[in-house]
Amino acid sequence: MKKWIPIATGLAAGFVAATIAFANVSPSLTTQASNSNTKSDAEKVYVPYGQKDEYYLFDSGGHSGQLFVYGVPSMREIRTIPVFSPDPATGYGFDTASKKMLGGYTWGDLHHPAISETNGNYNGKYLFATDVGNSRAAVVNLSSFTTKDIINVPNTSGPHCAAFVTQNTEYLFLPTRFAVPLGQEYQPLDQYSTKYRGVMSALTFNESKEKLNIAYQVALPPWSYDLSDAGKKSSGDWAVLTSYNTEEATTTLEINASQADRDYIVLFNWKELAQMVKDGKYEEVNGQKMIFPEKEKGGIYLVPVAKSPHGVDVTPDGKYFIASGKLAPMMTVFSFEKAFKAIENKDFAGERNGIPILKYKSVVEREVNPENALGPLHTQFDDKGYAYTTMFISSEIVKWNYKTGEVLDRVPVQYAPGHSVAAEGDTASPQGKYLVSLNKMSKDNFLSVGPSHPETMQLIDISGKKMRVIDTVPANPEPHYAQMIRADKIHTINVYPKDPSNPDAVYKQTDTRIVRKGNEVHVYGTAVRSRFTFDHTAKRPDSIEVNQGDHVFIHLTNIDFDEDITHGFAINSYNLNMEVQPGQTNTLDFIADKAGTYPLYCTNFCSALHQEMTGYLLVKPK
Numbered sequence: 001m002k003k004w005i006p007i008a009t010g011l012a013a014g015f016v017a018a019t020i021a022f023a024n025v026s027p028s029l030t031t032q033a034s035n036s037n038t039k040s041d042a043e044k045v046y047v048p049y050g051q052k053d054e055y056y057l058f059d060s061g062g063h064s065g066q067l068f069v070y071g072v073p074s075m076r077e078i079r080t081i082p083v084f085s086p087d088p089a090t091g092y093g094f095d096t097a098s099k100k101m102l103g104g105y106t107w108g109d110l111h112h113p114a115i116s117e118t119n120g121n122y123n124g125k126y127l128f129a130t131d132v133g134n135s136r137a138a139v140v141n142l143s144s145f146t147t148k149d150i151i152n153v154p155n156t157s158g159p160h161c162a163a164f165v166t167q168n169t170e171y172l173f174l175p176t177r178f179a180v181p182l183g184q185e186y187q188p189l190d191q192y193s194t195k196y197r198g199v200m201s202a203l204t205f206n207e208s209k210e211k212l213n214i215a216y217q218v219a220l221p222p223w224s225y226d227l228s229d230a231g232k233k234s235s236g237d238w239a240v241l242t243s244y245n246t247e248e249a250t251t252t253l254e255i256n257a258s259q260a261d262r263d264y265i266v267l268f269n270w271k272e273l274a275q276m277v278k279d280g281k282y283e284e285v286n287g288q289k290m291i292f293p294e295k296e297k298g299g300i301y302l303v304p305v306a307k308s309p310h311g312v313d314v315t316p317d318g319k320y321f322i323a324s325g326k327l328a329p330m331m332t333v334f335s336f337e338k339a340f341k342a343i344e345n346k347d348f349a350g351e352r353n354g355i356p357i358l359k360y361k362s363v364v365e366r367e368v369n370p371e372n373a374l375g376p377l378h379t380q381f382d383d384k385g386y387a388y389t390t391m392f393i394s395s396e397i398v399k400w401n402y403k404t405g406e407v408l409d410r411v412p413v414q415y416a417p418g419h420s421v422a423a424e425g426d427t428a429s430p431q432g433k434y435l436v437s438l439n440k441m442s443k444d445n446f447l448s449v450g451p452s453h454p455e456t457m458q459l460i461d462i463s464g465k466k467m468r469v470i471d472t473v474p475a476n477p478e479p480h481y482a483q484m485i486r487a488d489k490i491h492t493i494n495v496y497p498k499d500p501s502n503p504d505a506v507y508k509q510t511d512t513r514i515v516r517k518g519n520e521v522h523v524y525g526t527a528v529r530s531r532f533t534f535d536h537t538a539k540r541p542d543s544i545e546v547n548q549g550d551h552v553f554i555h556l557t558n559i560d561f562d563e564d565i566t567h568g569f570a571i572n573s574y575n576l577n578m579e580v581q582p583g584q585t586n587t588l589d590f591i592a593d594k595a596g597t598y599p600l601y602c603t604n605f606c607s608a609l610h611q612e613m614t615g616y617l618l619v620k621p622k
């Protein structure tokens with residue numbers, strides 16, 4: 001049993017209550033140690049050689065811009081999927097298609113992954129994600145674990161809370177964390193309340209084209225919109241998001257955005273909003289269809305909530321939404337049914353910016369306030385109807401019954417959990433079994449690597465009455481949200497199928513050729529163990545000769561239709577690398593601006609003769 005010495009110092013600097021909270025949490029460690037179990041913790045996380053994990057965990061890479069894939073329960077990292085930032089190892093952001101997709105950005109901040117859903121359950125086909133850093137959204141194909149499309153979302157700044165999808169992936173909503181003037185034009189901050197907006201965007205996904213589209217946007221008041229979730233079943237047409245800084249402060253938000261006792265949950269009916277757009281009740285703003293709630297009524301309501309909330313999560317039965325207090329030490333359970341009734345009866349307590357405010361009392365179901373639990377952020381669910389809420393400040397997970405408010409168990413985590421993720425824990429059918437706590441600060445869990453410690457993920461067995469931490473692993477910065485899906489729901493391809501319609505693809509060495517069009521040179525080549533062929537008629541088929549200043553396109557097809565035989569392609573001193581997976585065609589284009597002789601080689605070890613898989617790029621001086 002590990003012995004934890006809580007280190008309050010610095011961890012929750014500024015939170016006076018931190019020490020008290022730790023003092024409260026510590027005794028339960030003893031309870032955990034004496035919680036005898038037939039299987040040891042080591043056995044529970046051990047996946048024997050030759051066997052596979054039961055779940056995939058897709059973990060947000062935060063400000064790395066990437067997505068990390070783990071297996072659960074082994075907690076082994078299997079793959080990094082580059083999404084919003086380049087990845088030199090796979091050549092993502094180097095090859096022509098992914099470079100275009102990244103649009104010149106070399107950084108992203110991926111907070112929330114969301115797996116596509118059918119009837120409120122993960123279908124394992126796609127994963128969506130948003131970039132808070134550069135206001136983008138992306139879609140990852142889960143048959144190849146590759147990013148297929150990235151879209152820039154205008155009129156918005158820092159789409160944080162999403163991606164969250166509706167129960168049949170009709171929409172993907174991106175509410176914004178920062179309010180900005182529409183189109184991000186210059187406006188003095190003194191004009192904040194009148195000229196700034198917090199825009200929420202509704203995106204659709206065209207599966208056959210694997211393309212994201214912006215369907216419409218809503219110009220919400222200039223507040224910060226934080227987390228959000230879509231309804232399920234009886235609340236399936238609705239979605240909720242939390243707001244803060246309804247004070248509309250423009251400086252020192254730490255103090256000024258926490259003045260008012262209440263902020264709001266935004267409750268909206270996305271079907272009604274879509275109908276409004278159909279009926280032309282919108283204005284065109286920078287090419288987008290923008291609904292202005294102060295001009296067109298309907299579809300959006302405000303629910304008062306304890307100040308500066310963070311997460312809001314819909315229960316698996318779709319009946320309630322739970323707001324986590326962040327600053328208020330409680331979880332507030334709201335009833336959709338009550339909200340619908342209040343809307344029907346027009347039982348409003350006024351409005352803000354034209355949006356009706358529902359009465360807190362007419363929507364709230366209960367407030368749950370576990371003793372000394374501080375900083376509730378996010379809630380997940382299991383298969384038995386229990387909720388699990390992360391407590392950032394008191395560093396624990398609280399298990400509770402959202403139908404009765406009864407607190408059932410608490411387990412300390414090390415330290416400061418943001419989100420947690422349970423197996424399919426935000427769907428209509430959570431699996432129970434496992435919960436992973438995504439911790440912001442590890443504090444001495446691992447060998448020292450200097451002043452900044454790695455983050456951690458802690459695997460918690462939630463199958464029994466008592467939660468039990470069974471493993472702790474280091475995590476790359478920075479786990480925000482994650483999604484855990486049953487492994488048998490993911491169907492990956494073994495090789496890329498031949499695509500006769502792709503003009504860049506060459507499937508036979510005898511079809512390889514180099515075509516010149518003015519100063520553009522197109523190389524249609526193949527890679528196969530263990531040689532490149534760029535022009536089969538040439539004296540040296542594995543070398544390319546161009547003139548200085550030529551725009552060179554290398555279209556390379558991996559004709560090893562054999563699982564896991566991936567080739568790479570790099571040109572020495574040209575700062576270029578790309579990858580071609582089995583059966584895949586990929587293009588790299590560059591200006592041959594440096595004259596000289598440059599070896600080219602395969603970067604991915606592919607056979608015993610991998611070292612021999614080389615050639616030359618000869619650039620003839622002008």
Ligand code: CUK
Pocket residue numbers: 111112160227310377378417418419479480481
């Ligand atoms: S946020 Cu990071 S802890 Cu981006 Cu989901 Cu709450």
Ligand code: CUA
Pocket residue numbers: 527528529530566567568602603604605606607610611613
């Ligand atoms: Cu091909 Cu190494």
